[in-house]
Amino acid sequence: MNGHQESLTRTLRAGLAEVVGVVQAFPAESVDRMLRPGEWPVRRHVHHLRQIEGRYLERLEGVLTQGAYVPSQVEHAPPPEAESVDEMLAGFIAARTRALAVFEALDDDQWEQVFTHPTVWGEVTVEWWAERFIQHTAEHLQGLWMLKQLLGLSPEAYERVIPNIDRL
DSSP states (O other): OOHHHHHHHHHHHHHHHHHHHHHHTSOGGGTTOOOSTTOOOHHHHHHHHHHHHHHHHHHHHHHHHHSSOOOOOOOOOOOOTTSOHHHHHHHHHHHHHHHHHHHHHOOHHHHTOEEEETTTTEEEEHHHHHHHHHHHHHHHHHHHHHHHHHHTSOHHHHHHHGGGGGGO
8 A cells, every 4th residue: 555545544534533523523402403504414414424435335345346336326315314313423434444444455456446437537546436435525524514613603693604604
């Protein structure tokens, strides 16, 4: 494993820790709270991370065992209301832990294995796919951190910030 690949696995591990930490910092009563119109609450972010992480892992394992594996499209269903955020988070943790084990066991040829991604990305490498895991996690961490910050505002400050949030 070269330096960049080692960095990728460290970043994947750090992303897992950061998602867990920020999600667990939310009070239970706020995980379904919509703080901005059209934005996802905590529950939706965690459900989506778990769902997509599982799909990314499925694609990674398929490519490594079959060479060119294309799973079916992801159904972006809303999270089940009866399922707790902790259960969803556990699913994300399990998928990321498995993905880390896969990435850490790759040899140099496997890191460079090329496959065709079925959407806009085209031909990519397994190394690129690790970068995509990281990018996707970062996108949701940004949203989760914004939600965490907005929850910390007083009602008066919240009313001042929301109309101007896109200029911050």
